[in-house]
Amino acid sequence: MPTIYSIDALSTGAGRDGHVTTSDGMVDLEMRAPKELGGSGEGFNPEQLFAAGYAACFHSALNSVARQRKIQLTDATVGARVELVSVDDGLQLAVHLEVVIPTQPHDVAQELADEAHQLCPYSNATRGNIQVTITVTDD
Missing domain, CATH: 2.20.25.10 (N-terminal domain of TfIIb)
Structure with a gap:
């Protein structure tokens, strides 16, 4: 590559x-x-930097997917909460992404978020390694 x-x-x-x-x-x-x-x-701390990086990267992927579909995203936001959680053999990260696209119907916003999750390098790096949940809200 x-x-x-x-x-x-x-x-x-x-x-x-x-x-x-x-x-x-x-x-x-x-x-x-x-x-x-x-x-x-x-x-x-590392978790702050990871949260900021994941939010920005996912937001870029979301915009890229929207452009491909010729959808104008205005006022869209992506929030990332990174948690350090205790597991049997130590510590692990968990990520919660909140996607808000107020200008699109919920089903379209969900499709865009799902596609962005497939495109985002952070999502690809974490897939199968840590828990990542994505919530699409209207506001």
């Missing part, structure tokens, strides 16, 4: 209580474990 885009990230310090940077300099963040994990919560 030909690579379309590549970026490198480096974590230094102590992981969740360290620092991350990307090779292009666009990300340069102090990382801190959330209070729920015994940290200070005074920095970013």
Whole structure:
């Protein structure tokens, strides 16, 4: 497969209580474990970054699917909630996506979200590995 885009990230310090940077300099963040994990919560954590990335990526996939179907999306939003859950052998992520397309009938919005889930690179990376639920709401 030909690579379309590549970026490198480096974590230094102590992981969740360290620092991350990307090779292009666009990300340069102090990382801190959330209070729920015994940290200070005074920095970013991996789950926040994953939620932001998944929401943006899925929203792009949604717009791409809509363009292919010649549907204009205005005021559409995608929210992502990432949860760190306890499982028998450690911790795992779970993702809940909320898609809102107020300008489309619910059945059309659901079709667009389902198609976007097949297209989105985050969805493809997580499929079969973690629980991802998608809820389409009208507002």
